[in-house]
Amino acid sequence: MKNHRSMEASFTMFWRYVSRVLTMLSVTVLSACGQARTPCVYEIPSGYTGWVLIEFERPDAPPLQKRDGKLVFHIGGDGRMATSSKCEFGWSHDEYAYVGTTPVELKRTAWGGGGQIWAGSNGGTQTAGQKPQTYETFFVGSEAAFKSAGKDPSPSSADIQLTRQITEAGRAIDIPCLDHIVIGRRSVDALCRGYYSFREAGLI
Numbered sequence: 001m002k003n004h005r006s007m008e009a010s011f012t013m014f015w016r017y018v019s020r021v022l023t024m025l026s027v028t029v030l031s032a033c034g035q036a037r038t039p040c041v042y043e044i045p046s047g048y049t050g051w052v053l054i055e056f057e058r059p060d061a062p063p064l065q066k067r068d069g070k071l072v073f074h075i076g077g078d079g080r081m082a083t084s085s086k087c088e089f090g091w092s093h094d095e096y097a098y099v100g101t102t103p104v105e106l107k108r109t110a111w112g113g114g115g116q117i118w119a120g121s122n123g124g125t126q127t128a129g130q131k132p133q134t135y136e137t138f139f140v141g142s143e144a145a146f147k148s149a150g151k152d153p154s155p156s157s158a159d160i161q162l163t164r165q166i167t168e169a170g171r172a173i174d175i176p177c178l179d180h181i182v183i184g185r186r187s188v189d190a191l192c193r194g195y196y197s198f199r200e201a202g203l204i
Contacts, residue, residue: 046100
């Protein structure tokens with residue numbers, strides 16, 4: 001009976017400790033999510049439709065400039081941009097616009113809201129012996145264009161670059177990358193297969 005009470009007390013103390021740790025982690029995560037960052041202005045070439053890729057912390061690229069307290073991103077005609085500045089994380093109100101003769105605001109909305117900015121995300125890659133790379137991506141175009149964009153399995157230049165980096169990182173730790181397969185729709189695949197194999201294409 002005494003041993004049972006001792007085990008019960010130890011179990012209770014253990015779960016109190018776990019609860020405190022989980023509470024601390026929750027507060028930390030919520031604090032990070034609630035952190036404000038510098039608002040951004042994304043200037044996109046007029047008429048551009050497709051994925052945008054922004055690479056951060058590139059030593060061979062210029063730093064981001066500020067205008068009216070906002071970071072300005074000048075996206076290239078190929079939808080890409082590189083900067084030596086670090087990627088900021090947190091919440092803010094960002095602006096997107098086509099730039100040309102007359103600037104046109106591009107909105108982010110829910111499905112069916114007529115938006116033209118979709119699937120914004122941040123990520124990173126790590127190659128053995130090299131500094132980690134951080135990037136940001138989003139899609140510019142109508143809702144219909146965005147929904148159909150992912151159905152063509154042909155890889156983008158960003159897909160090819162990322163696959164090469166993953167393959168090199170795997171070799172460094174003796175973990176081979178057997179293949180990278182992109183699944184799409186057969187009806188929009190130039191080879192009418194509905195998928196793209198990096199190994200079959202000789203890219204791995």
